[in-house]
Amino acid sequence: PSVCERVLPRVAAGELVAGFGLTEPDAGSDLGMVATRAEKHGSRWRIRGAKTFISNAGVADLYTLLARTSGELGDGGKGSLTMFLVRGDAKGLSTRRFEVTSPHPIGDVLLEDVEVPDEERIGAVGGGLEVALGTLGRFRTSVAAAANGFARRALDESLVRTSTRQQFGKPLAAFQGLAFDLAEMDTRLRAAELLVEEAADTVDRGERAVEEVARAKLFSTENASWVCDRAVQHFGGLGVVRGSIVEQLWRDVRALRIYEGTSEIQKLILSRALVARAAGK
Ligand SMILES: Cc1cc2nc3c(=O)[nH]c(=O)nc-3n(C[C@H](O)[C@H](O)[C@H](O)COP(=O)(O)OP(=O)(O)OC[C@H]3O[C@@H](n4cnc5c(N)ncnc54)[C@H](O)[C@@H]3O)c2cc1C
Incomplete structure (x- = not known):
């Protein structure tokens, strides 16, 4: 079964809490500025970068996370970004919570060479923006x-x-x-x-x-x-x-x-x- 088939029923049942990691300090409305990088080493990806304003940061069991697999900053993101499923307890992942004007679990998600197996990529390489x-x-x-x-x-x-x-x-x-x-x-x-x-x-x-x-x-x-x-x-x-x-x-x-x-x-x-x-x- 695909990664989505494996985890989505558990998310829907409330057994797993999910987070959605798009925004970065320099990539808000413009996702073409996503700088978090994923590089392939054999059958695994190594992800490095920082996400911010991520709801459920520190609470989530897993994050759907957008990273750059090719191209350059400011390229619009089409064909150059890929979506990954990253476990909340993955080695190299840490979170930093901050407060907004109303109660909301939110914060930064920092990734220092977090390893993700290729089976936990969501969609095609380069298809992340879609x-x-x-x-x-x-x-x-x-x-x-x-x-x-x-x-x-x-x-x-x-x-x-x-x-x-x-x-x-x-x-x-x-x-x-x-x-x-x-x-x-x-x-x-x-x-x-x-x-x-x-x-x-x-x-x-x-x-x-x-x-x-x-x-x-x-x-x-x-x-x-x-x-x-x-x-x-x-x-x-x-x-x-x-x-x-x-x-x-x-x-x-x-x-x-x-x-x-x-x-x-x-x-x-x-x-x-x-x-x-x-x-x-
Ligand atoms: C409570 C909360 C929860 C959030 N949860 C998540 C989450 O779970 N995952 C995640 O990835 N992100 C999350 N975000 C981030 C959110 O998606 C971004 O804040 C939002 O996309 C705007 O990006 P920015 O803050 O960088 O503002 P900017 O993109 O810097 O925009 C600043 C201002 O400029 C305007 N602007 C920008 N571009 C244009 C344009 N082309 N034309 C006209 N006006 C423009 C914007 O509308 C805005 O008014 C959350 C934010 C908040 C506040």
Whole structure:
């Protein structure tokens, strides 16, 4: 069985925790700058380099890791990067955790001549960028769905607070300025949810879903930040008390506009697809 057939059932069963190692200090949005190198020695690969911002660093049992097997820095990465499965306890692998604005296991993954057997290569030599982008192209839908979950909770909190909190002798929701906010939060959230449904349906049908997924990720994450921010506003001072629900949502949702491709990268993907289609390509 292939390496994927061997490990994926255990990941799906929750027995193994996985990490996805693309980002490096000089390779963020531009994966063509991946500098981690893998060199073949007999039937094994030797990997050397540093990854950063890796979710589950230090927690993961295995990492799917992108490394350079040919080409040069800044070459775009097509044909020159390869994906490997690297065990979390491999000799030469170490991790360094750091904190981000909300609770999230994340850190650097450092590789000093980590050996990986050729059977634990994922996909073709030189096919790593396609594996990475193919994965992101599907899973960004789940980031969009998560963003909508944050926004749904924020809207629920706003509805309760503005219905019960009284100022000037009336519930806050009786003031049109805030009531209209609630209507807009609801409408934008529903639009985001429908974009996620469309993207997920397209992915499930096995069709190319580049535009659908980019739209869902872009709109849902940007909108969720806006919805959570409105909820903080509706709570007034309580909205910024550390540990209150809307304060946590506001902080937690922020990173979703950055990881699995920033909002700007989604705009780049979408606009390229639109322009190519308009040109009949
Ligand atoms: C909480 C969290 C978890 C993460 N988990 C993982 C993980 O598990 N695995 C992993 O590999 N990475 C992970 N990342 C890294 C994440 O994918 C990168 O942060 C992201 O791709 C952006 O890269 P960068 O931070 O280097 O920013 P940069 O690429 O330096 O971008 C900086 C800014 O410039 C903009 N920009 C860049 N290029 C363009 C362009 N061509 N046009 C317009 N604007 C542009 C970006 O949109 C951004 O606003 C995680 C990040 C965070 C915050």
